[in-house]
Amino acid sequence: MADWSAEQYLKFEDERTRPSRDLLVQIPVADARRVVDIGCGPGNSTELLVKRWPQAAVTGIDTSADMLRQARERLPAQKFIEANVAHWMPPENTDVLFANAIFQWVPGHLRQLQRLTGALPRGGVLAVQMPDNLDEPVHVLMRDVAQSGPWREQLAEKARVRDALPAPGGYYDALGPLCTRLDIWHTIYNHVLDDAAAVVEWVKGTGLRPFLDPLEAPERKQYITEYSARIAAAYPPQADGKVLLRFPRIFIVAVK
Template sequence: MADWNAQQYLKFEDERTRPARDLLAQIPLAEASKVVDIGCGPGNSTELLVKRWPHASVIGVDTSADMLRQARERLPGHTFIEANIAHWAPPAGTDVMFANAIFQWVPDHLKHLKRLVGALPSGGVLAIQMPDNLDEPSHILMRDVAYLEPWRKQLAKAAELRDSLPKPGAYYDALKPLCTRLEIWHTIYNHVLDDAASVVEWVKGTGLRPFVDPLEPPERKAYLAEYTARIAATYLPQADGKVLLRFPRIFIVAVK
């Protein structure tokens, strides 16, 4: 895929940051000395960590140069590293590893979650949140349009880039032997958006990227037109004209 677009992502900053706030509230550490924000994006989640633990060393890690540029502008006094989590190891003594909406993109992420929990000191916390929305209309329709001509050949792999998440029991069985405490829960958000076009703008910053990035501008325009029409037919306006974007997410807080 092309690099992430921080400006597009931040069009819905408050809504995208809400799960990070909810996850942070469940971390049972009053004090921390070393904190890492895995998949820090443009620094909106990192900012929460800095405010929670103002005396800690807080590091952001991401693969996107554009996201890291935005994060450094937002939090100039902190360290941001370009790295792939699949090949990254936390600094010794890291108390908290925080990951807001990143591991759904990491193949075989259960293996990496076990590795990261194992690297924590006793009492350290791995806290993660992931969208669990592949069965929502927003994502079903991406795949449905991708399987149509003339996009089928180019987008066949895009439809398979993200796998459905494991069931909660799989996370429990993998992580509980490493933990003194393990919390797993789902939250379903119903984000209030202006209209169906806003649903398209939302997913342009995340899940839609593998479907539009491979296309040339004329093909991309045609794909988006077909997708937008189907979104408009599915996400119908409420009494006040707004639409609700239903968005399930899974949360995990693992204490070593």
Template sequence: MADWNAEQYLKFEDQRTRPARDLLAQVPTTAPRKVADIGCGPGNSTALLVERWPEAAVIGVDTSADMLRQARERLPHHKFIEANVAHWTAPPGTEVLFANAVFQWVPDHLKQLKRLLSGLDDGGVLAMQMPDNLDEPSHILMREVALQERWRHQLSKAAELRDGLPKPGVYYDALKPLCSRLEIWHTVYNHALDGPEAIVEWVKGTGLRPFIDPLDLPERKAYLAAYTARIAAAYPAQGDGQVLLRFPRIFIVAVK
């Protein structure tokens, strides 16, 4: 895929940051010295960590140069590094690992979660949330369009790129032996957006990227037109003209 686009991602900054706020509210640590924001993106989640723990050394980690550029502009006095979490190790003494909507993109992420949690000292916290929405119309329809004859050759692999997340019990059994405390829950958000086109704009910044990045401009326009038509049918307007994007997310707070 092409690099992430920070500007596209931040079109819905308030709604995208809301789960990070909700996750952070459940982190029990009071005064950590070192905190890492894994998959920090454009720094919107990192800013929450800095606000809560102004005395901590907070670092952001991401694979995207464009996201890191935006994060450094937002928080110029904090450290951001370009790294893949699958090959990254937290600095010694890190007390909080915070991950907002990143591990769904990481192959074999359960293995990585166990590795990162194992590396923490006792009392350290791994706090994460991930979209759990592959069975929502927004994602079912992008796969359906991709498998139409016109795009099947180019996009069949994209349609199979991500597996659904494991059930909560799988996370529990994998992480609980490493934890003194483990909390797992789902929250379903219903984001009020300005019509079906806004839903398309939302997913263009995240889940739709593997489907549109391989296409040239005419094919991309045609794919988006077909997808938007299906989104309009799946998400009818409310009384005020808004549409509700139903968005389930899974949250995990693990204390070593």
């Protein structure tokens, strides 16, 4: 997949950071020695971690050069490392592993979450949030358009769509035996966006990338036109003209 665009991602920074804030308040660690922000992106989630544990060594890891560049600019005093979490081990004395909106992209993430929990010290916490929205119109329509245009075969072959998440019980069974406490919950956000075009802009920075990346510019434009028309029908304006982007997310706080 092409690199992420920090600029596109940050167009909705406040809304995208909200789940990090909601996850952070549920982490029962008063003093942390080392904290790692896995999939730190442009540093928006890392900044929250630095504020919560100002005495800790806070590190961000990410695979995206553009995201890391932005994160280093934002938080010059923190360490940011280019690393794929699938091949990464937390350093010793890491008390908190924080991962906001990344593990849905990591193949076989259940095994990865087990491995990372296993590497924590006693009392250490793995805190994870993932979008659980593949059945929402915003995603269903991406797949519908992919299957109905001239790009059908190309996307069937090349679009690396993310896997559906396991049910909460899957996380409970996988992580429960490793934990002294396991908290799993869903929150459904209703993000207020200016209009249906803003819904398309939102997913251009995330979920739409696997569908757009394989296409050449003219097909990409055509795909977006087709997708935008369907999104406008699925996300009608409210009384004030704004639209609500319904967005279910799953949260997990695993205490070793």
